[in-house]
Amino acid sequence: MEELGKTILKLIPVIGDQLADISVLVFVIGAAPPLIFILLYALVTLYTEMKVSAHIQDRVAYMYTGYHGILQPVADILKLIQKEDTVPDSADKTLFRLAPYLVFIGTYAGFAVIPFSSAYMGSNINLGVFYLIAASSIVVIGLLMSGWASNNKWSLLGAMRSAAQLVSYEVPTALAVLVAVMITGSLNLNEVSKFQDGGIQNWILFGGPMPITQKLLLLPFTFITFLILFLAGMAEVNRTPFDLPEAESELVQGFNTEYSGMKFAIFYLAEYANMFLVSAVATSLFLGGWSSPFGSFMSGPVWGVFWFVMKGMFFVFVQIWMRWTLPRLRVDQLMYTSWKVMTPFLFVCIFAVGLILVL
Amino acid sequence: MGLLDYKFENSNVFITSVENLLNWARLSSLFQMQFGLACCAIEMMAASASNFDIMRFGVIPRATPRQTDVMIVAGTVTLKMASRIKRLYDQMAEPRYVISMGSCSNCGGPYWEHGYHVLKGVDRVIPVDVYVPGCPPRPEALLEGIMKLQEKVRKESLARKKQIV
């Protein structure tokens, strides 16, 4: 026994050594950029969202925090940090506190396989998107947990809706990804982007780098697939017209009704991060990811980041734009769209793309 | 908890600058509770609509009290509603502020004399920070009320925070 204890003590420096190992540090540093990116991006998007919505609605939004309210997101976050954190007495406190972690981790882990440029990618596993879809299922559990733990009926309804929604749209998302994977033969988003490198004509949206006849045949199907992927992705991140879980006019705030202060901020952050995640996946799979649309012009790892973020932000913008245009679906219509529209269409696409590829 | 809360008797330079930053954040990001009672609520909506656009001051409507900072009591507070208002106020996370908008919530307004079912002033149930007069106050008046509140928040200090009810 004595010896056991001694050995355990001895173990500690060993672990310490291991952790101090340079590779671990490199890993940690390697994992940090997406986090910084998420934070910056969230600030920018919060601001953009409000400004875009405002201008769509003929108004101006933030004006008094910095030049044209540019510091507003900073103020919001600083404010949320100092906000009291209420935990309802009747809530299941453990789960209530755990839920934000799951939601954020599920989202953030997805960023591990996003190729920001040809040179940077959190983790180069070759299962890329597949892993990403799997990781997002942690979010489902997180949302269910938050809704249930709040012991609030609106939260519960919201959580149920979001679970139904995420679960339903996972099938179309995965099937749409599948179509791209069939064409590229790889799940690694970096590889997929590389596959489409060389200009706009090589993007899978436009048929991919194929012989011209194949390309033309593929084009309608890839286009439909892309559309479905994008819409299903929007549904997965609860944006209008699929924003039922937090449908303000119906369910107050949905699953995060009882959350305040920092925990709420984390849900918020996760939601915005998810928006980018969806755009990033759509971009990488169908729009060449980090590759420049002009062939070798303006390409390279650094430009890669630029292109990638630009393309991603463009779709984030489209999401915002749609949000402030469209009304919201009802929950049974949501199911209808997923199961009876998207899924059959994708089956058709899979068969068609499969046939075109082998013939 | 709340390590910085109530912990300082008097402030020094460092605390003051932190305080300024925090106050700035609080005052420029006042989430408003989406909550209207009567006619004044329409002017409140008008204030958030395009022509006046209350969001320029960082006031965003949120539906749940947990995430809101300022409750704009806009309209007539009736006896039946008073306990609900009190409950909603209780459920707001601190720091929280109340703007009483319009004659009715200031003191019963036109209903002060014969209103058997009207609470004569919302300050009988919850503490009010700013009173905006008018019946209904013009949207600009509400904006001015918000600016008054911001002034008040700016002067707050970590050392002595607003007491709870």
Added chain:
Amino acid sequence: MTPQEIHDGLKAKFGDAVVEAKLDAPQPWIRIAPNKMKSLCFFLRDDASFQLDYMMCLSGVDYNDGNLGVVYHLFSMVHKHKIVLKANCPKDNPLVQSVSEVWGTANWHEREAYDMFGIQFDGHPDLRRILCPDDYPGFPLRKDFKVPEFYNGMKVPY
């Protein structure tokens, strides 16, 4: 149909349930015994020549002479005629038959009359207060209503 015809029709069918009528007033009215209200109203609504299918309004009134009244403003979408019915009841035993089965709209109107005047509607499915809180003391629109000093810990007068 003119008010006169309506009155005659009612008189013929219900006899002394028709207590009183003033048919030359700008808006002619007929006073009905409060305990005959329901069957009479069913008749008024369903009889092909009356067809008073639209109840415009139901109001409680305190006549300040010890009587409470209920006033029914009826209208026919088919024949386009109007009539006013009234029912009186004493303040200490205000009991009137409910017509909420006849016109769905009467349900809430009667609840309101109950809330404001304390008129009891016999046969109403759900006679609760509607505007005031359930535990509010007194019936506010009665002329002798006194505003309570405190309600639920809140001071009521200014």
Added chain:
Amino acid sequence: MFDIHYSSLTAVQTYFRNIWLALYTALIGMRLTWRHLFTPAVTIQYPDVKLKLPERARNRLYVNIDDCIGCDQCSMACPVDCITIETIKGTPDQDLGTTSTGNKKRLHVPVFDIDIAKCCYCGLCVYPCPTECIVMTDVYEFSEFDRRNLNYHYSAMTPAEIAVAKEKLRKYDEEQAAKKAAAAAAAPKPPAPAATATPPPKPETPPN
């Protein structure tokens, strides 16, 4: 394109038509919002730019107390009863001056309070005023931290002046009473009533 009746279509047609319409109408909407993204905002940036209110604007009341003759008409007209006026009769030896409209002032107005927190800005008090001294202005920014500050006191009289006026009135009344008593003692004929009494205000105030 919108007016095809749904019932005239088969299920399959409806299915594809729905999908098409959903996308198409969404695109129409998006085109519309896109255009609005670039139309100038209608917002009036309040503290920087202030709207000029029309001249009939009904906002905070203002009482030109110099012109007020204390006739209580406004208070009677007010549905809310938020105007409190107390008057002290002036004695004949005092000249309270005339108003700018030419009415003779006969009453001191030691208390003229408008509880602006109760006022409903209906404007009913403005019309009956014979001297047009109570007016609605275009001032709307007067929020307060304390509600009591919203009770506006318009009377210009200092407590000392009020005391003096009261004292005078009392003396005058005493004199009158004494006179009356003397007159009553002297002769059975009734004395002429004091000329200072104003006719009581009419109970109701027809607008305009």
Added chain:
Amino acid sequence: MDLFSVIFYVFAVITLGAAGIVVFSRNIVHSAFALLFAFFGVAGIYVLLMADFLAITQLMIYVGGILVLLIFGVMLTQRQIAVDIKTGTIQTIPALIIVSALAGTLVGMFWVTVWRTSGIPPVEPTASKIGELLLTTYLLPFEVASVVLLVALIGAAMIARREKKA
């Protein structure tokens, strides 16, 4: 001790701890949510065993599918207020005895047996290999699996379908 073993123990502890909560928690909702960590831990173990595809499949099917379904099941069938929130246990003592005997036997067996081990194969991505294997060597079971899934689909839908009230 290298990082590999540290991580192994971490995941082992997560798995067993979560499984413990699943089994011993009196609150069935906690059990269901603890299952998340158990599945996650197992996925980690798979990764350590170089089964990357399986690890992610585990996450996707177990966490994203089965677990969600189980939670729905719990919410649908349990009234989680007051007393009902506890799920009763039966035969705790006998079960414990049986289980410890079982565990002892198994652990002992695994401990004692010297397994035939080949050299550890090189680490390589498994997904495409699995794809090939599925389409070649394991083609028949693969197609049978689709029939199984079909049967399960139809069966589950038929059983679970609410009787449409007339």
Added chain:
Amino acid sequence: MSPAEFLQWLKTPGLNHFLILSALLFSLGIYAILSRRNAIMVLMGIELILNAANINFIAFSRYSTGTLDGQIVAIFVIILAAAEVAIALAIVLNIYQTFNTVNVDEINQLKD
């Protein structure tokens, strides 16, 4: 085995470790099946058992055979597990609708 050996053993995780882990998981699953009354808890126990089995398959495939066969089997196990859960939960739902409870022993009593 001396403590030092034991420690050494602990320090180098190999096939045995995984097997023991799976054994423990398996036992926990069995315990859940044996002792819980709730049908859904029983299902959770089954899931644990299947997971334990899968760990075994994969561990052997990694350390013993060196091929991917174990993994393929594990995939089939997962497929079957999903099918099983779908059917089982459908049955639970059905039982619940009929008996208004999911406690196995109560159902037993109610059956007759």
Added chain:
Amino acid sequence: MIESRVLPTDYVTEPGRFRTSTGKTLKTDEMIINMGPQHPSTHGVLRLEIVVDGEIVVDVIPHIGYLHRCFEKHAEHMTNYQQVIPYADRMDYLASMNNDWGYALAVEKLLKLEVPPRVEYIRVIMAELQRIASHLIALGTFGIDMGAFTPFLWCFRDRERILDLFEMTCGARLLYNYIWVGGVSHDLPARFVEKAKDFCKYFKPNIVELNNLLTYNEIFIKRTANVGVLPKDVAINYACSGPMLRGSGVNWDLRRDDPYSMYNKFEWDVQVGKGEMGQVGDVWDRYIVKVREMEQSVRIIEQALAAIPEGNVQQAIPKRIRPDHGEVYVRTESPRGELGFYIVSDGSTSPSRVKARSPAFVNLSVVPEIAHGCMIADLVAIVGSTDIVLGEVDR
């Protein structure tokens, strides 16, 4: 200070079993949710106690009175008839002009008073402008209920123009106290007619814009068509009125069928729900009736502006309002439907009883009937389509 926790009086709670406030006990899967009084989609302080089974609404129990401001009591306490008008303003605060008009008409009828034609024209213009303003809010907030935020702000933007017209006429933006017994408080200001014409010109394309953005959006149609169907006979039995009744396919408008003022001098059409996208009487029908009514109001305004005569607007205002003993029930078509005032006069200078028959109150009472078995989202749509104003429901 109020006691912090007012005990709920309407509930009987036994462990594990709950009753709705009308005393119904719940079945196993049901749960009671309070929607409101503070809820984004109840348009004020309506409280709906809903019994849900999952997402399906089993029962709706509306609770009103959270804004009961004792209008009727105040009317009895005023010293004269004129003073009631500011309170009538505050009843339906989205359509103050119509309220004032209804009340003024009732008193005029009691007094048997004729008003000059210019006043009538002004009143028609104001009431129709007010109808547009009110419908704009109704449509905008309905858009929010459906999850579309932008139409709401566009509607408010247009409404602001109408408010500018009102403000320049009478100085107030929301509660006007403009229509008085026997006349109006101010004559039209200079340049009003042109500005109103400008507004009509400005507004017409905006209706088209709104239609493109919201009305004909397929998602919106799918959300509203076939939802909350209110059949004709039920609508009449519940005495629904206004767009709610017309949405159910009843061709009925008091402005035409029980005409008051000048309405029978103008060319316009009554809009009726035809079930274009689904059944007659569904939410979409109620919605579209309002949209089309705005177009018709513009038509009326344009005609009235063209034909408005000169004259003194205050000559008929009585110096002293003292009607004889008697009673009168007068109904007018407010944006929400039949607004009736029942006034009993005891021969003094103030009314002895004023009952306001508010259309929203009546329209709301049918909501529980049509909401059985719909989903929560549908309930929001239904409540939104009834276009209630709580100030008027509770008075």
Added chain:
Amino acid sequence: MLTEFGKILIFFILGAVFVAGGLITSWILRPNRPYPEKNRPYECGEEPVGNAWVRFNVRFYVIALIFLIFDVEVVVLFPWALVYRQLGLFAFVEMAVFLLILIVGFAYVWVKGDLDWDKPKPVVPQVNRPMQTIQEPVVKNEPVAT
């Protein structure tokens, strides 16, 4: 490969650390003054009736069951898609068989209505008597007798 998964693990850990860090910062800065009324569950200002933890009727349960099957299907399709272009027509046929079998199931549940939200038909209210027809359209501008 392990290192790549190690990186992912670090993403998980970093995510957790970030959340924890945020919450700790907030814990330092925020006030905390709970009292019973504040911590009561929110329900639009009303006192909640009962508890949210009831048997919740998950209306889409059948759909969730179906989802699980399709989830599995998607999972096995992924390796297929990866090697698809190497194996060619052969893979296509095999997968077509696999997919078609499942599509049969899909079609079955579609036709059987299991993909619909379990939703009863809304009850259209009725009046307690047959309604006589309303005369319409009413002749325009004809005043009603009063």
